[in-house]
Amino acid sequence: MSSAFSTISTIQPLHRTIDNPSISPLLGSTSTHKLCSFHVCNRTASASSVRRRFSVVADSDVVKQQKTKSGSSLSSLLITKEEGLELYEDMVLGRSFEDMCAQMYYRGKMFGFVHLYNGQEAVSTGFIKLLTKEDCVVSTYRDHVHALSKGVPARQVMSELFGKTTGCCRGQGGSMHMFSKEYNVLGGFAFIGEGIPVSTGAAFTSKYRREVLKKANADQVTLAFFGDGTCNNGQFFECLNMAALWKLPIVFVVENNLWAIGMSHLRATSDPEIWKKGPAFGMPGVHIDGMDVLKVRKVAKEAVERARRGEGPTLIECETYRFRGHSLADPDELRDPAEKAHYATRDPITALKKYMIENKLVNEAELKAIDKKIDEAVEDAVEFADASPYPVRTQLLENVFADPKGFGIGPDGRYRCEDPKFTEGTAHV
Amino acid sequence: MTVVFLGIGATAALTSANSFDSKKLHISSRRLVSETKSTFFVVRSDGRLNSGSNRRAQILITNAVATKADSSPATKPGHELLLFEALREGLEEEMERDARVCVMGEDVGHYGGSYKVTKDLANKYGDLRVLDTPIAENSFTGMAIGAAMTGLRPIIEGMNMGFLLLAFNQISNNCGMLHYTSGGQFTIPVVIRGPGGVGRQLGAEHSQRLESYFQSIPGIQMVACSTPYNAKGLMKAAIRSENPVILFEHVLLYNLKERIPDEEYVLNLEEAEMVRPGEHITILTYSRMRYHVMQAAKTLVNKGYDPEVIDIRSLKPFDLHTIGNSVKKTHRVLIVEECMRTGGIGASLTAAINENFHDYLDAPVVCLSSQDVPTPYAGTLEEWTVVQPAQIVTAVEQLCH
Numbered sequence: 001m002s003s004a005f006s007t008i009s010t011i012q013p014l015h016r017t018i019d020n021p022s023i024s025p026l027l028g029s030t031s032t033h034k035l036c037s038f039h040v041c042n043r044t045a046s047a048s049s050v051r052r053r054f055s056v057v058a059d060s061d062v063v064k065q066q067k068t069k070s071g072s073s074l075s076s077l078l079i080t081k082e083e084g085l086e087l088y089e090d091m092v093l094g095r096s097f098e099d100m101c102a103q104m105y106y107r108g109k110m111f112g113f114v115h116l117y118n119g120q121e122a123v124s125t126g127f128i129k130l131l132t133k134e135d136c137v138v139s140t141y142r143d144h145v146h147a148l149s150k151g152v153p154a155r156q157v158m159s160e161l162f163g164k165t166t167g168c169c170r171g172q173g174g175s176m177h178m179f180s181k182e183y184n185v186l187g188g189f190a191f192i193g194e195g196i197p198v199s200t201g202a203a204f205t206s207k208y209r210r211e212v213l214k215k216a217n218a219d220q221v222t223l224a225f226f227g228d229g230t231c232n233n234g235q236f237f238e239c240l241n242m243a244a245l246w247k248l249p250i251v252f253v254v255e256n257n258l259w260a261i262g263m264s265h266l267r268a269t270s271d272p273e274i275w276k277k278g279p280a281f282g283m284p285g286v287h288i289d290g291m292d293v294l295k296v297r298k299v300a301k302e303a304v305e306r307a308r309r310g311e312g313p314t315l316i317e318c319e320t321y322r323f324r325g326h327s328l329a330d331p332d333e334l335r336d337p338a339e340k341a342h343y344a345t346r347d348p349i350t351a352l353k354k355y356m357i358e359n360k361l362v363n364e365a366e367l368k369a370i371d372k373k374i375d376e377a378v379e380d381a382v383e384f385a386d387a388s389p390y391p392v393r394t395q396l397l398e399n400v401f402a403d404p405k406g407f408g409i410g411p412d413g414r415y416r417c418e419d420p421k422f423t424e425g426t427a428h429v
Numbered sequence: 430m431t432v433v434f435l436g437i438g439a440t441a442a443l444t445s446a447n448s449f450d451s452k453k454l455h456i457s458s459r460r461l462v463s464e465t466k467s468t469f470f471v472v473r474s475d476g477r478l479n480s481g482s483n484r485r486a487q488i489l490i491t492n493a494v495a496t497k498a499d500s501s502p503a504t505k506p507g508h509e510l511l512l513f514e515a516l517r518e519g520l521e522e523e524m525e526r527d528a529r530v531c532v533m534g535e536d537v538g539h540y541g542g543s544y545k546v547t548k549d550l551a552n553k554y555g556d557l558r559v560l561d562t563p564i565a566e567n568s569f570t571g572m573a574i575g576a577a578m579t580g581l582r583p584i585i586e587g588m589n590m591g592f593l594l595l596a597f598n599q600i601s602n603n604c605g606m607l608h609y610t611s612g613g614q615f616t617i618p619v620v621i622r623g624p625g626g627v628g629r630q631l632g633a634e635h636s637q638r639l640e641s642y643f644q645s646i647p648g649i650q651m652v653a654c655s656t657p658y659n660a661k662g663l664m665k666a667a668i669r670s671e672n673p674v675i676l677f678e679h680v681l682l683y684n685l686k687e688r689i690p691d692e693e694y695v696l697n698l699e700e701a702e703m704v705r706p707g708e709h710i711t712i713l714t715y716s717r718m719r720y721h722v723m724q725a726a727k728t729l730v731n732k733g734y735d736p737e738v739i740d741i742r743s744l745k746p747f748d749l750h751t752i753g754n755s756v757k758k759t760h761r762v763l764i765v766e767e768c769m770r771t772g773g774i775g776a777s778l779t780a781a782i783n784e785n786f787h788d789y790l791d792a793p794v795v796c797l798s799s800q801d802v803p804t805p806y807a808g809t810l811e812e813w814t815v816v817q818p819a820q821i822v823t824a825v826e827q828l829c830h
Binding site for chain 1: 531572575581613617648699746749750
């Protein structure tokens with residue numbers, strides 16, 4: 001079976017751009033830490049030749065290397081029309097939704113920290129559209145689009161952002177804490193790296209169900225999404241170790257958008273090639289172009305199926321970019337406009353559109369119809385959120401404990417939660 | 430059914446619902462033992478009976494304790510064991526009862542636990558169910574939380590409670606908060622347990638009391654066990670609870686021996702335990718300090734005092750009913766704890782008592798805690814950092830003059 005990991009040979013890996021500066025995505029910040037310092041960092045003379053190797057550095061018994069036909073390109077159709085439309089619709093939903101979030105934020109409908117996903121849609125769509133409803137997704141604070149791709153209705157996400165009680169978390173989570181039990185979205189975490197152990201636990205449950213509870217069809221896969229900044233965090237490494245050790249059904253997806261707020265990935269990381277860290281723990285590490293949804297999807301399929309078969313985790317580094325600032329409060333002054341312009345030309349939605357039209361999968365009218373449909377859906381979500389009620393006082397204490405006996409026994413001998421003032425939310429706890 | 434067993438420094442009696450006689454018990458009890466597995470009922474302090482239909486049916490045994498030993502013989506003899514064995518028994522019973530219960534921690538599997546609480550469980554249940562983790566507290570605590578969210582019921586063992594400082598991120602942000610921030614969608618029925626407290630010259634880092642650090646985290650419950658009887662009962666209750674529970678054990682108490690019932694029993698997580706009813710002063714304590722208090726109580730009784738000793742057991746939330754009734758009776762409170770002076774459990778308890786029962790106090794609440802000192806290695810210095818029985822006697826004498 002051909003391994004999709006070998007398609008890396010047709011993909012522009014990160015390091016390859018050093019040969020071709022005109023395509024250089026790593027223009028870095030407008031400060032002096034430019035691409036040249038990346039050269040300097042690598043001490044060995046043969047470093048560049050090492051980086052020219054395209055093959056996946058992985059355990060030899062884990063991934064079979066397959067030679068691809070020379071000149072094989074992705075113009076051989078990778079998707080059917082239905083799949084293409086599904087992917088397009090999902091990406092457009094993500095983009096429109098986030099654009100609407102920005103509008104609503106500046107109109108004062110939502111507050112706090114809102115982190116938008118514009119530009120990275122290919123990663124979310126490419127991975128999550130391969131999952132079943134029972135598979136789990138764990139994300140970070142940049143989680144709106146992950147939730148939408150997984151199936152959480154736009155209405156619920158928008159309500160959550162407006163802080164209304166009809167939100168997916170009853171308004172208690174907010175932008176950075178999107179949860180859905182129905183669609184198995186396990187968050188939504190504000191601290192980076194915090195969700196990775198949780199995703200490892202979800203994968204552990206899947207393995208436990210199969211091996212201890214003897215449920216033969218327990219093959220749920222968990223996807224953990226996180227960024228380049230997180231890859232310097234201890235939880236990342238600890239979980240890579242545990243996932244590989246116990247062969248957990250998990251895929252670690254690094255959305256390397258090169259920036260952690262204002263910290264360039266190159267300035268923060270001794271070895272910026274994150275995919276290399278997978279083999280150090282005994283799992284395949286793959287680097288893919290995260291601006292191309294078809295490339296993402298092809299590799300994702302392989303990784304998800306590998307996990308489902310019980311062969312263990314994979315680390316996938318997606319080179320991607322966020323068109324907006326880190327959050328709506330970020331003035332985004334540090335990134336080079338040339339870098340932004342470069343990635344704008346690699347807009348995943350435009351790329352997919354171009355692909356589908358050139359390969360005669362769809363025509364313009366069909367795509368425009370989807371655009372319109374999504375616009376209406378997003379407008380509807382806003383209207384729904386606007387019309388929804390704010391949480392009332394009684395909601396304040398309801399979800400602190402799953403078992404409200406945890407509030408304890410009051411002086412009168414009754415459980416606090418039985419006190420009527422408690423349920424009104426006015427009791428002093 | 431009546432069961433008699435001897436605790437350390439205290440005797441306990443249990444009466445069945447059929448022979449309930451409120452005069453026999455020296456304090457009002459709110460919970461009674463029930464024979465059947467499917468129903469139980471609650472006796473209110475005013476004698477009303479409520480059926481427990483709106484609560485999860487479980488066997489509850491009152492831990493209402495009277496000083497006089499009941500003379501009628503037990504129908505079953507009970508069995509004697511050490512505290513760590515009681516923990517293991519509780520753990521094993523729960524693992525037998527529910528296949529989703531699993532254990533994660535360092536050296537819990539093949540090694541059997543650094544304090545042997547999980548001895549032989551890996552042989553019986555397998556390496557996945559009693560999971561030996563790498564040394565990565567934050568991550569395996571987070572992993573347990575993720576597993577709990579997706580349907581399992583993990584028990585996380587910190588080899589020493591102090592190591593859980595490394596897991597503070599996960600315990601605070603995820604364990605405590607996720608149920609709330611997910612709008613109630615996900616429950617986190619984890620039990621986090623481990624030995625803490627000042628041992629025998631273990632050094633500062635292995636002698637920590639983390640109760641004070643965790644107590645502010647909303648969404649978790651904290652309990653501390655002190656006898657084999659309540660260790661097993663609290664362990665089972667914590668595992669069955671849908672809330673995340675932190676169970677504090679103490680390094681020096683693992684080898685305490687006691688006779689516990691053969692029947693299955695589960696204790697109430699939110700209740701305090703009356704160790705010795707009295708009239709003159711209420712002494713509130715938990716974990717190892719209970720024994721220092723009981724030792725001091727012997728001296729005090731000889732001197733003519735009648736202290737009421739309550740093991741609060743539930744560190745968060747406080748059982749204000751038991752504590753309140755006691756305060757209303759004695760009007761004097763002494764808190765004896767091993768926690769640090771600043772911001773410890775005693776500090777919170779003092780505040781709670783002052784807030785709720787101020788009118789009933791004849792004297793300010795006195796709190797004896799450990800010194801705000803990193804526990805020294807030297808034995809003499811270590812002795813002076815924790816509260817000793819002599820200090821307790823002096824404090825009671827001063828409070829009661």
